[in-house]
Amino acid sequence: MAIQKKHGKGRLDKWYHLAKEKGYRARAAFKLVQLNKKYGFLEKSRVLIDLCAAPGSWCQVAAETMPQGSLIIGVDLSPIKAIPRCITFQSDITTDKCRATLRSHVKHLKCDTVLHDGAPNVGISWAQDAFSQAELVLQSMKLATEFLKEGGTFVTKVFRSKDYNALLWVFKQLFVSVEATKPPSSRNVSAEIFVVCRGYKAPKRLDPKFLDAKHVFAEVQEATPNNEAKVFNPEKKKRKREGYEEGDYTQHKEVPVSEFIHTTDPIAILGTVNRLSFEQPPNGDLALATIDRLPETTEEIRKCCQDLKVLGKKEFRTLLRWRMKVRDIFGMSAKAKKAQDAQKEAEEGEEVAEVEDMDEDLKMQEQLQRLKELNDKHKRKERRKENEQKQKEIIRMQMHMTAPFDIGVEQNGPAGEGAMFNLGTADRAEGTARVTKGRMEDALEESESESENEVELDSDEDGDYLDRELDSMYENYQQRREEANAKARAKRARKEKEKDNGWEGLSDRGSQASDAESDTEEAPLQKLPQKNGLSSKAAMFFDQDIFQDLDLPDEDDENQDRDSAIELEDSPDDNSQTKQAPKKVTIEASAKESKKQKKQPSPPPDTDSESEDDIQPAKSQQPSSRPEDPLTQSGHLDINLITTEAMTLAQSLASGQKRSEDLIDDSFNKNTYIGHDQSHLPEWFLDDETAHSKPHVQTTKAAAQALRDKLRALNARPIKKVREAQGRKKMRAAARLEKLKRKSALLVEDEGMSEADKAKTLARMISRATKKSKPKKAGVKVVVARGGNRGISGRPKGVKGKYKIVDPRLKKDARAEKRLKKKMKK
Numbered sequence: 001m002a003i004q005k006k007h008g009k010g011r012l013d014k015w016y017h018l019a020k021e022k023g024y025r026a027r028a029a030f031k032l033v034q035l036n037k038k039y040g041f042l043e044k045s046r047v048l049i050d051l052c053a054a055p056g057s058w059c060q061v062a063a064e065t066m067p068q069g070s071l072i073i074g075v076d077l078s079p080i081k082a083i084p085r086c087i088t089f090q091s092d093i094t095t096d097k098c099r100a101t102l103r104s105h106v107k108h109l110k111c112d113t114v115l116h117d118g119a120p121n122v123g124i125s126w127a128q129d130a131f132s133q134a135e136l137v138l139q140s141m142k143l144a145t146e147f148l149k150e151g152g153t154f155v156t157k158v159f160r161s162k163d164y165n166a167l168l169w170v171f172k173q174l175f176v177s178v179e180a181t182k183p184p185s186s187r188n189v190s191a192e193i194f195v196v197c198r199g200y201k202a203p204k205r206l207d208p209k210f211l212d213a214k215h216v217f218a219e220v221q222e223a224t225p226n227n228e229a230k231v232f233n234p235e236k237k238k239r240k241r242e243g244y245e246e247g248d249y250t251q252h253k254e255v256p257v258s259e260f261i262h263t264t265d266p267i268a269i270l271g272t273v274n275r276l277s278f279e280q281p282p283n284g285d286l287a288l289a290t291i292d293r294l295p296e297t298t299e300e301i302r303k304c305c306q307d308l309k310v311l312g313k314k315e316f317r318t319l320l321r322w323r324m325k326v327r328d329i330f331g332m333s334a335k336a337k338k339a340q341d342a343q344k345e346a347e348e349g350e351e352v353a354e355v356e357d358m359d360e361d362l363k364m365q366e367q368l369q370r371l372k373e374l375n376d377k378h379k380r381k382e383r384r385k386e387n388e389q390k391q392k393e394i395i396r397m398q399m400h401m402t403a404p405f406d407i408g409v410e411q412n413g414p415a416g417e418g419a420m421f422n423l424g425t426a427d428r429a430e431g432t433a434r435v436t437k438g439r440m441e442d443a444l445e446e447s448e449s450e451s452e453n454e455v456e457l458d459s460d461e462d463g464d465y466l467d468r469e470l471d472s473m474y475e476n477y478q479q480r481r482e483e484a485n486a487k488a489r490a491k492r493a494r495k496e497k498e499k500d501n502g503w504e505g506l507s508d509r510g511s512q513a514s515d516a517e518s519d520t521e522e523a524p525l526q527k528l529p530q531k532n533g534l535s536s537k538a539a540m541f542f543d544q545d546i547f548q549d550l551d552l553p554d555e556d557d558e559n560q561d562r563d564s565a566i567e568l569e570d571s572p573d574d575n576s577q578t579k580q581a582p583k584k585v586t587i588e589a590s591a592k593e594s595k596k597q598k599k600q601p602s603p604p605p606d607t608d609s610e611s612e613d614d615i616q617p618a619k620s621q622q623p624s625s626r627p628e629d630p631l632t633q634s635g636h637l638d639i640n641l642i643t644t645e646a647m648t649l650a651q652s653l654a655s656g657q658k659r660s661e662d663l664i665d666d667s668f669n670k671n672t673y674i675g676h677d678q679s680h681l682p683e684w685f686l687d688d689e690t691a692h693s694k695p696h697v698q699t700t701k702a703a704a705q706a707l708r709d710k711l712r713a714l715n716a717r718p719i720k721k722v723r724e725a726q727g728r729k730k731m732r733a734a735a736r737l738e739k740l741k742r743k744s745a746l747l748v749e750d751e752g753m754s755e756a757d758k759a760k761t762l763a764r765m766i767s768r769a770t771k772k773s774k775p776k777k778a779g780v781k782v783v784v785a786r787g788g789n790r791g792i793s794g795r796p797k798g799v800k801g802k803y804k805i806v807d808p809r810l811k812k813d814a815r816a817e818k819r820l821k822k823k824m825k826k
């Protein structure tokens with residue numbers, strides 16, 4: 001019998017509930033009830049044998065239906081709980097023992113009916129797996145022929161299979177009437193059929209071939225079994241609707257454990273065998289005894305060996321692992337053999353090259369590989385950091401924030417012990433020129449090629465291991481912050497963009513410069529300002545952006561430069577000029593200007609200076625050449641104060657609290673020029689500095705209030721569209737008035753008209769001209785009865801004035817009607 005889950009689908013059908021209600025042990029009881037209803041054999045029977053009777057529901061039905069005092073004997077592989085008026089015992093119906101027991105119960109009597117409802121339980125217990133269904137039927141029929149009286153009935157279950165016809169043929173030889181039927185209580189999905197054989201012919205002599213499976217069932221070649229699939233995918237086992245394998249009479253296969261250990265194909269054994277036995281054969285097996293005694297042979301292993309058919313993947317793996325261990329112990333594995341050979345050779349005194357086990361070797365290699373990768377990763381990180389530092393230095397140098405000697409360019413030797421970026425090394429490799437040209441790729445290449453040296457140089461001995469740790473921790477912290485905070489992400493992106501832009505701009509400039517001076521390949525530090533005999537440090541200092549804006553007038557053209565963006569007002573007595581100051585000092589404009597200048601690097605400073613000794617900072621651009629003029633086309637200044645700081649400044653300038661010179665003075669502060677080398681400072685420190693180390697700009701309440709008022713007034717203004725519409729209206733009214741004036745003048749001059757008519761016409765014209773257009777009549781609002789408005793009575797929500805609720809189909813229907821009419825016309 002195939003295993004059926006108690007709570008499987010379809011299991012708890014009406015027959016199940018009915019059986020429970022009636023007190024039958026199985027729903028199968030109704031199959032017999034229905035068969036008997038159709039053929040009526042139970043009522044006539046006095047002696048009945050029920051083969052494969054457990055749990056005993058057929059016996060129950062028989063006991064209920066058969067006449068009082070009838071003999072009912074039930075036999076099964078499984079134990080059957082006692083049933084009133086029934087004799088039951090546990091036995092295999094295919095054995096002689098069972099036949100003998102039956103004989104002992106039946107004694108001299110002959111049976112009226114033999115029932116057989118057996119089905120081998122494949123994969124549950126070896127004993128139940130012994131015979132295929134068809135063979136079991138044949139066995140049961142063998143018993144039936146022995147115990148049935150002439151005219152007796154044999155009821156058996158058969159599965160639809162290729163053996164079915166052969167079985168029927170045999171039945172027909174022995175019985176007068178053979179009928180196959182499927183009672184309603186038998187599930188449709190089940191392949192079972194019940195064959196009711198009536199009128200046993202009771203031949204005096206029965207050809208044994210009739211009951212020999214070999215002769216009855218045709219031999220069918222079996223396909224090669226896939227043992228691995230059986231072992232590792234037991235759950236994928238297909239249910240055998242067509243009965244069970246043939247030709248294998250002893251389906252229960254048992255092999256000694258020692259065979260499993262010895263075999264070269266353990267999976268085949270696990271897939272085909274039912275049990276691995278620890279039982280000693282009659283002549284004894286030493287290997288088996290040893291395996292049995294091994295500590296590796298645990299209780300779990302023994303249990304697994306008991307019944308292989310019920311094992312899962314995990315258990316099979318356990319068994320295979322155990323086999324490997326035992327083979328190692330017995331010296332049967334390749335590993336053990338190698339070790340043995342080595343030992344043997346060593347004993348023989350020969351020189352033995354020790355060959356390590358392959359697995360160990362691999363493990364070692366893997367470990368080494370891992371270590372190497374770790375090391376490489378660390379090195380790569382170090383290199384990246386170095387390159388970043390170099391990049392920063394170069395940018396700073398390009399921006400003239402660092403004097404060459406700060407980074408050791410002016411020195412011939414290395415820049416010192418603790419220098420992060422050793423240009424001396426780069427110089428040796430002809431890298432300085434390229435570096436100063438802004439060719440970062442080259443510098444990177446260079447640094448790559450020198451990576452090994454650098455790594456060595458920058459070892460932990462340099463004492464900055466902790467710094468690096470701190471840096472990496474800070475990097476991690478920033479990453480975490482960026483992940484959690486979109487603002488931080490945006491800031492980072494901005495920073496990176498700025499970095500990129502800055503670099504490109506500088507590269508361009510650098511490349512332009514290098515183009516200009518392309519003849520000299522080796523032009524070290526071409527961009528370093530060397531003008532007017534200034535020391536490179538001084539030139540660098542005055543080359544900063546901040547000096548580009550500053551137009552220090554020459555004594556000659558001092559008076560001509562009054563139109564420059566920031567005008568120096570030297571004469572406080574000149575009131576008119578002082579009053580004009582806020583207009584002339586365009587804070588926003590100059591801010592924009594300086595920003596622009598930052599973006600567009602100023603052209604190289606003029607070297608045609610007259611005096612070589614004078615400190616001659618770069619001239620600022622003349623107003624005419626400025627891309628943005630603070631004066632608009634209308635001649636007004638484009639002043640747009642949008643920050644409190646700007647407003648404060650403007651107010652203080654307007655009220656005379658501050659002069660433009662003060663502004664210039666204020667712009668020189670500790671944050672203006674970062675002359676010192678910051679390359680050694682950690683990133684987290686620099687970040688913090690950029691965030692907080694800024695000049696503090698004073699703001700006043702009055703400025704804030706003025707800005708607020710300004711914005712309020714701005715907000716109170718109608719929007720452009722409305723203003724335009726209002727203007728158009730005014731224009732139209734003016735045009736109408738003009739027309740009226742012209743007409744009235746003509747009217748007055750008309751002599752043909754009486755004064756009364758003139759007055760009338762004039763009044764009409766005036767009333768027409770001043771007549772306001774009637775306000776549009778509020779129409780009826782159409783509300784479609786859809787969504788929340790469906791089926792409502794009363795005013796729909798949010799609808800004011802007149803309304804009409806319309807059906808959503810109204811429009812479509814109206815259209816359809818139109819269409820129909822059109823068709824009809826045609």
Ligand SMILES: C[S@@+](CC[C@H](N)C(=O)[O-])C[C@H]1O[C@@H](n2cnc3c(N)ncnc32)[C@H](O)[C@@H]1O
Nearest residue numbers: 052054055056057058076077092093117118119
């Ligand atoms: C479907 S059940 C029988 C149900 C039973 N007719 C009833 O009314 O409860 C099939 C039974 O056949 C039994 N069986 C299978 N092979 C057997 C064998 N070789 N000898 C005895 N019983 C066997 C199984 O133990 C199982 O209990």
